Structures are given as C-alpha cells and as structure tokens.
Amino acid sequence: MRPLTEEETRVMFEKIAKYIGENLQLLVDRPDGTYCFRLHNDRVYYVSEKILKLAANISGDKLVSLGTCFGKFTKTHKFRLHITALDYLAPYAKYKVWIKPGAEQSFLYGNHVLKSGLGRITENTCQYQGVVVYSMADVPLMAHNFLY
C-alpha cells in the first residue's frame, strides 16, 4: 500500500474530472475529515485517515480492500474507474442523464439507450461528455461516457 505518485494522481484526477469537474476538490478537501487516496495492488482506494491507520496494521499480502475502491490502474498505467466510485461521483456530477423506467432495464443489461428512452438531461451537455446516468427515481445507475 502506498500513496499515489504525481503522475498517477494526475491521470486519476483527469479521469474523475470528466464526470465531476471542479467538484473534485470537494472530494480531496472534505470538511468532515481527512480522506486520502491510496494504491494497493494497482487499485486506488479512497479511505479516511482513521481507517487507513487501522489498515496499516494488516500485512500487504493479506489486505484485500480498504475504504472505497475508486478504480484501478491497468498494466499500461491507464486509470479505469469502477462502479464502486459511483457513490462519491453521483452527488457531485455536473451532467446528468435520467432514463425512463422502460429503458432502464435494457440499459443495465448493456444495450444502448434510444432517444425515446431518455427522460431528462442537463442543459448544455456536449458530445462525448462524461455523465452520470440516473433512473427516474433519482437512483444513480452508472457513470458513462456516451456518444450521440
């Protein structure tokens, strides 16, 4: 387990900033505690300082996970965001897309969402923008990078 290097932090922030933009500094600098990113077995975990201190007592090969896994770094050092980060991305999302209940199931099973399935969408969403997909009940489903 170790902190991220400059390069790795930059790559990760660039990826996350696609979905939440400047709100990322609210993740870094939180009023209710010190949270930090730590790398363990190529995965990035977002963990509070308290939990980190406890996790330091576990040997590296026995430690499976700590805090919230935001994603992992691939073999070629690209950052892949995981669904477990959704809880932290959804509240700060800049661009949101709501899907109608009918298209929701189809979307969750991996199919494309047609225009008829689109419920609401935030204004001024550009093409290729990273968005967070919600169901009509405001339940965040996924963070997605989509094409028109």
Add this chain to the structure above:
Amino acid sequence: MEGQNVEELLAKAERDEAEKLQRITVHKELELEFDLGNLLASDRNPPTELRRAGPSPEAELQALARDNTQLLINQLWQLPTERVEEALVARLPEPTTRLPREKPVPRPRPLTRWQQFARLKGIRPKKKTNLVWDEVSGQWRRRWGYQRARDDTKEWLIEVPGGADPLEDQFAKRIQAKKERVAKNELNRLRNLARAHKMQLPSTAGMHPTGHQSKEELGRAMQVAKVSTASVGRFQERLPKEKAPRGSGKKRKFQPLFGDFAAEKKSQLELLRVMNSKKPQLDVTRATNKQMREEDQEEAAKRRKMSQKGKRKGGRQGAGGQRKGGPPSQGGKRKGGLGGKVNSGPPRLGGKRKGGQHQRGKRRK
C-alpha cells in the same frame, strides 16, 4: 576557662583519633575473601543485622558496605606500590576468579572439503618440521611463507622444457601459475566459510559448475558476467535479438504511507488548480530547450553556408561569441510575451530571433 578549653580540645582530638582508628579497623567474625586482581571482596558473614533491621535497612546496608570497602582498601594498601607520573599506584596481582563467558559457546563448524576427504581416506596430518635446509642459499629456511626454501618463482635460471614454445616466458608462466593457485585457494576458503555459515557466496549466487540451472538463474549469471568487466559492463554489446534486462534500474522511491496529510492535500489541490486553469501552462524548461535547439540549428546552417561561400571571420566569431548571451534573455522575454499562445510559437520565435540577431550585430560593433 582557657585551660578547660585546651583540655577539652585535647580530649576531643584524642577522641577523634580513636574514632578514626576504629573506623579503619573493622571487626568481622569471618575474614573476607579477596580477589585483588578483580578488586573483589566476598563477605561470608551471615547478615544477622540486615535481617533484624526491618523493611528498609538502608542505614545497615550502608554501614555494611562501608565496612567491607574499608577492608578491601586496607588490603590494597598492603600491595607493592610504584610511582607513575607523580601518582602512587598499587600493582594488582593476577585475578583468581574465573569470569563467566561473555558470548555463547561457538557451535561446531561443518568440516571443510579437505577434512571430509581426509577423514574418508584416513589421512592423518604428518608432523613436519618448520625449517628446511635450503641448498641454494645455504641456510635454514621456512617450509612455506616469506623467503621459503624452494620458491620456484624466485629462480634466476629456468631451462626451457623440451616440448614448450621457445618464445614463451617461463618466468611469467610460473608467476601466473602461482597466482592461479592462490586464487583457487582463496575461493575454496570462502566456499568453506560459506558452507560453515550456511550462506551463499555473492559472486556465485545462482551459478553452478554443472548444468541444472533454471532460466532465471542462467539469466542472472549472464547479467553478472556482463557486468564483470573493467568498465562494469558499460561497453558490452548485446546480441542482435537480446532484450534489455528488466529491473536493473534504480529502485523507485515512494512517499511514506502516513506522510503529511496536509501537504498531500495541498499538492493535490494545486494539481487540480493547474488542471482547471484552462490555459495551457508554459513549461519553461521545454520551451527554452526548444528555443536553444532551434538556435543551434540556425547557427549550424549559417556556418555551413558561410564555409561554402568563403571565409568570413567576423560572422562566425560574432555568432559563436554572442550566443551565450542570447538564449537566457530571449527566454525571459518570451515568457512574458507568450502567455497563452504556445501554438503560434515558431513564426513568433523566428521573428524574435531575427530581431535578436540584429541586436547582436549592434553589440558586436
């Protein structure tokens, strides 16, 4: 009154003397045992007073210590003395008490290769004399070591043996053979040591004399061989299809796990600020390097042109001489001027450079 005082004083003096004597002589039922070599006095008297004393026998202990120390000092005063640099010194005898071992008993070493062989064959060491009669020098010399009896490297005349090359240096050959024997002996000694301490010789880690080496061990052996040159492998070429070795660089150093959280947060916020600023940030080092490289190319092209046309000393000297002054100032000017327009670099740079050259021309004069 005075007489009384004098008498009192005298009596007091007498009493003090008696007390001092009493202090010096200590009465003990059993005599103490002294080991003056270790400055040790052993008191075998039963500690009845201490037992009687109660919970805190401080005063009794102090009295006992004082008495025993007094006896020890008395013994010391009886030793033969000598004077060393204006100090009276007692010469202590040899210590009689045997002190216990400081370190544990050494474990038995495994036998060396020779010892195993000798045991197997039943070879016993023959008792040999230390000195041997040396005919050549006419004196008794050691069997081995410095100035030994039969040292074949020290002979002044060596006959070339029948089947040998006449141009070969026999003296050098003997010295070389000796060096090889010494090296072999040293290697065997180190191997025996390694076997005794169950360690591995660092030079032979992974290298076995016979086959049965895994691919990794062979790779490692190859790496070690490659680096075992005088230039530490710097000028060793690789085979046509050989790949560069993995993991032979420096180990990476990471930040500690619980570093300064505040500093970490600050650096991350700074990174975010830079990312969000929406202006392409000017990397000053890269920009100045690029500028200097382009200037170099310009100079080279100009020089080539001038050498083709003919000799023009002024131009070349001026160009060479003034170059050192040029780039830093140019870099400085450019940083202010090119805030966000890095893309329009080359044409702008070209313009600036022409201006610079004009300036250089003026300075030359």
